[in-house]
Amino acid sequence: xxxxxxxxxxxxxxxxxxxxxxxxxxxxxxxxxxxxxxxxxxxxxxxxxxxxxxxxxxxxxxxxxxxxxxxxxxxxxxxxxxxxxxxxxxxxxxxxxxxxxxxxxxxxxxxxxxxxxxxxxxxxxxxxxxxxxxxxxxxxxxxxxxxxxxxxxxxxxxxxxxxxxxxxxxxxxxxxxxxxxxxxxxxxxxxxxxxxxxxxxxxxxxxxxxxxxxxxxxxxxxxxxxxxxxxxxxxxxxxxxxxxxxxxxxxxxxxxxxxxxxxxxxxxxxxxxxxxxxxxxxxxxxxxxxxxxxxxxxxxxxxxxxxxxxxxxxxxxxxxxxxxxxxxxxxxxxxxxxxxxxxxxxxxxxxxxxxxxxxxxxxxxxxxxxxxxxxxxxxxxxxxxxxxxxxxxxxxxxxxxxxxxxxxxxxxxxxxxxxxxxxxxxxxxxxxxxxxxxxxxxxxxxxxxxxxxxxxxxxxxxxxxxxxxxxxxxxxxxxxxxxxxxxxxxxxxxx
Numbered sequence: 001x002x003x004x005x006x007x008x009x010x011x012x013x014x015x016x017x018x019x020x021x022x023x024x025x026x027x028x029x030x031x032x033x034x035x036x037x038x039x040x041x042x043x044x045x046x047x048x049x050x051x052x053x054x055x056x057x058x059x060x061x062x063x064x065x066x067x068x069x070x071x072x073x074x075x076x077x078x079x080x081x082x083x084x085x086x087x088x089x090x091x092x093x094x095x096x097x098x099x100x101x102x103x104x105x106x107x108x109x110x111x112x113x114x115x116x117x118x119x120x121x122x123x124x125x126x127x128x129x130x131x132x133x134x135x136x137x138x139x140x141x142x143x144x145x146x147x148x149x150x151x152x153x154x155x156x157x158x159x160x161x162x163x164x165x166x167x168x169x170x171x172x173x174x175x176x177x178x179x180x181x182x183x184x185x186x187x188x189x190x191x192x193x194x195x196x197x198x199x200x201x202x203x204x205x206x207x208x209x210x211x212x213x214x215x216x217x218x219x220x221x222x223x224x225x226x227x228x229x230x231x232x233x234x235x236x237x238x239x240x241x242x243x244x245x246x247x248x249x250x251x252x253x254x255x256x257x258x259x260x261x262x263x264x265x266x267x268x269x270x271x272x273x274x275x276x277x278x279x280x281x282x283x284x285x286x287x288x289x290x291x292x293x294x295x296x297x298x299x300x301x302x303x304x305x306x307x308x309x310x311x312x313x314x315x316x317x318x319x320x321x322x323x324x325x326x327x328x329x330x331x332x333x334x335x336x337x338x339x340x341x342x343x344x345x346x347x348x349x350x351x352x353x354x355x356x357x358x359x360x361x362x363x364x365x366x367x368x369x370x371x372x373x374x375x376x377x378x379x380x381x382x383x384x385x386x387x388x389x390x391x392x393x394x395x396x397x398x399x400x401x402x403x404x405x406x407x408x409x410x411x412x413x414x415x416x417x418x419x420x421x422x423x424x425x426x427x428x429x430x431x432x433x434x435x436x437x438x439x440x441x442x443x444x445x446x447x448x449x450x451x452x453x454x455x456x457x458x459x460x461x462x463x464x465x466x467x468x469x470x471x472x473x474x475x476x477x478x479x480x481x482x483x484x485x486x487x488x489x490x491x492x493x494x495x
Contacts, residue, residue: 073213073284077309080329082108087326087333091221092340094184099132101139104180104322109163111139111179112156132181140176147172180322189334192225193341197349199226199239203267210271213284219270219291221334222327228263228385239263240270249273255388256396262386265403283308285328293324354408355383356416362424363397364404372423373406373415383407396429436472451477 076084086107094100097116103109114135116128142160146152147169152161164171203217223241224230231237235244238260244253250269251259259265277287277295285308290298297318298311305311312325341347366387370380381392383405390396398404406412434445442453442462457463459475468474 074215074332074335075285076332077285077312079309079313080332082106083326083329084332086110087330088337090182090185091189091333092186092337095186096184096188098184099128099135100182100184101135101179102182103175104178107326109175111160111163116183136179136181139179143172143176147176188225189221189337190341190347192221192227193338193347194349195226196221196338198352199228199263199267201352202264206264206267207271210275212271212275212278215335216271216274216288218335218338219288219331221338222330228261237261238266240266242266242269246273252386256391256399257386257402258388259386262384264405265386286311288328288331289324292327293320353383355405356408356412358404358406358416358419360398360400360402360404360424361421362400362426363428364424365394365397366392367394368423369398369404372419373412375406375412379407395432397425399428400424431476434474434476436468436470436474438470440468440470442468445474449476 086102090100094113096119099114099116101111101114103111112135114131116131117124119125119128121127139160142157146157146161146164149169152158164175199220200217203220204214207214207216220226220239224239226239228239230239230241232241236242237247237258240260242251242260247253247260247269250272251265253260259269274287274291277290277298278284280295281287281290281298281302286298286302289308289311293301297320301311301315301317301320304317305315308328311320312328342349366380369375370377375383377392381387387398391398406416431449434449436445442456446453446456455477456474457466459477462468
């Protein structure tokens with residue numbers, strides 16, 4: 001009886017289904033085997049130990065069926081399902097020759113799909129703008145008439161009315177001011193998938209190195225369509241669309257180097273940012289939204305709304321508008337569509353380029369590097385997109401610590417073994433030109449470059465009545481003596 005009660009308690013706590021059946025079977029086998037072989041109290045102790053051991057074994061066999069990496073890091077909450085479906089259509093169904101007029105807040109409400117002309121055709125922008133304006137006005141007129149009590153008569157009126165089941169007439173009037181246009185992306189998204197072939201494998205490797213889910217490698221489909229040269233109106237740049245302000249926390253961004261433009265250096269920065277977001281926000285829907293909206297903003301949203309579904313449904317403060325609200329949905333949709341296209345054998349993605357890297361331990365001239373490794377100027381610039389013009393044309397030296405990328409040819413491999421520290425320069429080349437910034441005076445510039453105001457005036461044809469202007473180029477003393485004398489463009493006023 002003691003054994004049976006123990007079995008019942010253990011089975012109830014740990015087992016259901018397959019586990020409970022297996023416990024029952026092993027219990028009966030053990031009981032039968034031991035019944036006549038051992039004293040009663042020893043049989044009880046043995047069977048209890050056997051049952052506990054078997055429970056641990058059975059549970060350990062069943063629980064790991066789902067591998068560690070398969071947990072649902074990126075849930076599709078019910079509240080965002082219409083938005084995910086909308087973006088799947090934008091990325092996978094509608095091309096850039098389709099314009100979708102929809103409600104800004106409820107993406108279930110799609111009013112019409114506009115047929116546009118090819119954007120590459122002459123005057124296409126003006127033609128498409130006119131088509132969009134006419135379609136928008138037609139929808140507005142229908143909503144206005146429905147809002148004022150008119151019964152739907154035409155097929156289009158009935159279809160639009162059906163988008164608002166059991167709504168008051170005022171709902172139609174409010175909807176008039178909430179119409180948004182979205183251009184289809186199917187063709188552009190497909191090109192992005194092709195471009196991604198060059199980068200995505202390495203991006204996944206980098207993310208795994210940081211302990212991040214490999215699915216995050218699909219995020220550039222939303223940010224840049226895997227275009228490493230992409231730039232936004234807000235000043236974001238590169239594959240991961242970092243702004244200068246955010247990028248400076250993770251990369252070198254200055255007058256000589258902009259690591260946002262290097263897909264792999266920027267990926268390391270994106271991994272660090274995403275990992276920090278997740279550390280503070282604790283879920284990937286929140287961490288990803290913070291990539292767009294900002295970590296501080298999301299922390300405030302979480303404090304008020306507690307979780308992602310509530311933020312999505314209720315939070316409207318600050319700059320949490322359409323783009324931020326839809327960012328996670330876009331990521332889910334882009335990931336799904338990109339994976340589907342990736343399984344298409346007719347689609348031929350770009351192939352990764354084999355490269356070798358060299359961490360510079362001192363200053364080096366791009367011309368000397370190109371000559372030593374026998375790499376063309378074009379290939380050198382293409383493989384090192386973070387380097388700006390002064391570094392590429394030799395005006396300045398590539399600084400210490402930069403990770404140089406070179407083609408992985410047999411010749412480069414051989415030359416890497418022959419590269420010596422003696423080939424580095426001890427210091428950076430001095431500036432020969434200076435661009436006047438806000439707040440500059442001749443005396444502050446002279447102090448910064450360890451010269452005198454008299455020398456600056458002489459080199460730049462300035463007299464005692466001249467002033468300097470923001471943006472003006474000033475020649476600076478050079479140890480080599482190669483001074484550029486600029487034409488005096490200053491106004492004649494005292495400094």
